Amino acid sequence: MSESKLLNRNYTVDLPIFEGPLDLLLFLIKKDELNIYDIPISKITQDYLAYLEIIKELRLSTAGDFVLMAATLMKIKARMLLPVPEAEGEEAEDPRSELVNMLLEYKRFKEAADHFADREHTQNRMYYRVPSTSEGEFEVGAEDLLADVKLYDIMLTFQYLLQNYEEPLSHEVAMEAVSTSEQGAYLKILLNQSEEVWFTEIMKDLGSRLVIIVTFLAILELIRSREIIMEQNDLFSDLRIRRGERFG
Amino acid sequence: MDKSELIQITEALLIATPEPLTEARFAQCFDSTPDMSLNEIIESLSAFYKETDRAFQIFKVANGYQLVTRKEFEPFVKRLYTRSARLRLSQAALETLAIxxxxxxxxxxxxxxxxxxxxxxxxxxxxxxxxxxIRGRDEGPGRALLYRTTTEFLQYFGLNSLQDLPKLREAQELIQDEDESLV
Structure with missing residues (x-):
């Protein structure tokens, strides 16, 4: 939609992709070979606002950040127009200095990012030997594989498993009353019966998305209180639950 | 255990290691301290690979050693991988990562x-x-999550340690010789 609107106009815009308002400002400064330490704020604000129109039209998700910078630019412009009161002893601060510092700081990291891109390019041409753990000639201890699960892994896996979970078709509509403490107790019963339970196994019997989520919360709670341990082979693989040091 | 045996064992370790083989990990694989240091062994293995024109080489990364295929084989090797597996990072991701x-x-x-x-x-x-x-939370108000880079990060960019990176200010001037870290 935004594309066709642009085409209706009598000019075409060759718009590079800007990562954010600072990126755009650096571009404008470079384009007109402006001195970053002495930015003609009036001109740059004008240029910036012209680009902002296009960015708004393109409905970029980051448009809000661009609008915020436009407001900052106009504020600086206004302050530059005001007469500077003669401060005694100290020099009045240039209204642009904060912006200049931000631009310079961002520029340093942008350059570092370019360096990273170069390294990535070089590095991507070499391939590491990746040993296959599942088909190796010797047994890899399960404990080795499952070590080092982080909360973020668990959340990702949960999201993944939930996406792939198909809600069984049912005609009955009934209010489900579930609580994390109930589901926690249920989990502990399962763990009393066997050494380990797998998350997908539990999920299968739960019936609805709501109950699954409540059960997941119960699991997180039990991990926190160290009543259970959760382990994982690989990102998105099933989660293994075992008794923890404070199980009981 | 003679030297050639020691070199062979190290080669086996390099083939099997899931992450860069560090001095510590190497030492773990032996009951008593081996007669040669890992560095020495790597040197002689590297020389041997060069001599015999192997398609792979030993790469020093994340404070350890790993086998990698030589760059010239990339056009062929890359077809083994699905598109997404080696997707390059976006500009936004690179900037965020640099910060x-x-x-x-x-x-x-x-x-x-x-x-x-x-x-x-x-x-x-x-x-x-x-x-x-995610590495812990900020002490300040809001207790924001704090982020830091991983060992995989070093490996991905072929870095031995964070010190290998150029200082921020001179990042642009310094385009490191890409072959420098090859043994």
Missing amino acids: ITYRQPISRVEIEAIRGVSSDSPLRTLLERRLIE
């Missing part, structure tokens, strides 16, 4: 203050690709 690298541990808000733009999505990408991890 984290030089300022770690750092919170999302601090990253966004430098970039001047919301950085949720690049952070998520970097977490999913395990180039960064």
Whole structure:
């Protein structure tokens, strides 16, 4: 939609992709070979606002950040127009200095990012030997594989498993009353019966998305209180639950 | 255990190691301290690979050693991998990663203050690709999550340690010789 609107106009815009308002400002400064330490704020604000129109039209998700910078630019412009009161002893601060510092700081990291891109390019041409753990000639201890699960892994896996979970078709509509403490107790019963339970196994019997989520919360709670341990082979693989040091 | 046997064993370790083979990991594989240091063995293995024109070489990365295929075989080897497996990082992700690298541990808000733009999505990408991890919370108000780079990060960019990176200011001037770290 935004594309066709642009085409209706009598000019075409060759718009590079800007990562954010600072990126755009650096571009404008470079384009007109402006001195970053002495930015003609009036001109740059004008240029910036012209680009902002296009960015708004393109409905970029980051448009809000661009609008915020436009407001900052106009504020600086206004302050530059005001007469500077003669401060005694100290020099009045240039209204642009904060912006200049931000631009310079961002520029340093942008350059570092370019360096990273170069390294990535070089590095991507070499391939590491990746040993296959599942088909190796010797047994890899399960404990080795499952070590080092982080909360973020668990959340990702949960999201993944939930996406792939198909809600069984049912005609009955009934209010489900579930609580994390109930589901926690249920989990502990399962763990009393066997050494380990797998998350997908539990999920299968739960019936609805709501109950699954409540059960997941119960699991997180039990991990926190160290009543259970959760382990994982690989990102998105099933989660293994075992008794923890404070199980009981 | 004579020297040639020791070299052979190390070669086996290099083939099997899931992550860069460090001096510590190497030592773990022996009952008593081997007669040669890992560095010495790597040197002689590397020389041997060069002599016999192997398609792979030993790469020094993340404070250890790993076997990698030689660059000239990339056009063929890359077809083994699916498109997504070696997707390059976006500009947003690279900028975010650069900020984290030089300022770690750092919170999302601090990253966004430098970039001047919301950085949720690049952070998520970097977490999913395990180039960064959550490491604790800020002491200040809000107790924001703090991010830092991982060992996978070093490996991904072929770095031996964070010290290998050029100082921030001279990042642009310094285009490191890409073959420097090859043994």
